[in-house]
Amino acid sequence: xxxxxxxxxxxxxxxxxxxxxxxxxxxxxxxxxxxxxxxxxxxxxxxxxxxxxxxxxxxxxxxxxxxxxxxxxxxxxxxxxxxxxxxxxxxxxxxxxxxxxxxxxxxxxxxxxxxxxxxxxxx
Ligand code: HEM
Numbered sequence: 751x752x753x754x755x756x757x758x759x760x761x762x763x764x765x766x767x768x769x770x771x772x773x774x775x776x777x778x779x780x781x782x783x784x785x786x787x788x789x790x791x792x793x794x795x796x797x798x799x800x801x802x803x804x805x806x807x808x809x810x811x812x813x814x815x816x817x818x819x820x821x822x823x824x825x826x827x828x829x830x831x832x833x834x835x836x837x838x839x840x841x842x843x844x845x846x847x848x849x850x851x852x853x854x855x856x857x858x859x860x861x862x863x864x865x866x867x868x869x870x871x872x873x
Contacts, residue, residue: 752813754822758803761826765795765833772837787837794857795829802864812871821867825860828853 769792776782802825806813832853839846 751807752810754813754818755803755807757822758799758806762796762799762803765791765799765829768833769796783842784837784840786840787833790836791829791833795833799825799829809871812867815867815871817863817867817871821860821863824863825857828855828857828860832857 769788772784772788772791776784776788802822806818812818832850835846835849835853839850
C-alpha cells in the first residue's frame with residue numbers, strides 16, 4: 751500500500767477515536783451543543799479521510815506525486831484546526847469564529863485540490 755494511504759488511514763483512525771471520545775463525553779454529560787463538531791470530526795476526519803486513503807491505494811502512481819502529499823497536508827491541517835475550534839465555538843467561545851472560518855476554507859481547499867487530482871492526473 752502507498753505510504754500516503756497509510757498516512758491517511760492512521761490519521762483517520764485518530765480522528766475517529768477523537769470523534770467517539772467527544773460523542774461519549776456529550777452522552778455522559780448530556781451536553782449536546784457541540785454535536786456539530788462531533789459530526790464533522792467523524793465525517794471529515796474519519797469517513798472522508800478513509801475514502802481518500804482507499805483512492806490513493808487504488809492509484810499508487812498518483813499517491814507518489816508531490817501534489818497528493820500537499821493535498822494530504824492541506825486537508826489534515828484544516829481539520830486539525832477546524833475540529834477543536836468548532837467544538838470550542840459551539841461550546842460558547844464565539845471569538846473563535848474567524849479561526850473556524852479560515853480552517854474550514856483550508857479544509858475545502860484540500861477537497862478542491864483532491865478534485866483537481868481526480869480530473870487532471872493519470873491513473
Ligand atoms: C461510540 C461512538 C459514538 C457516540 C457515543 C456518538 C454520540 C453522539 C451523540 C450523543 C450525538 C448527539 C445526539 C443529539 O444531539 O441528540 C451524536 C450525533 C451525531 N453523530 Fe455520533 N456518536 C458516535 C459515533 C459517530 C460516528 C462514527 C459518526 C459518523 C461517522 C457519527 C456521526 C454523528 C452525526 C452526523 C450526528 C448528528 C446527528 C444529528 O444532529 O441529527 N457519530 N453522536
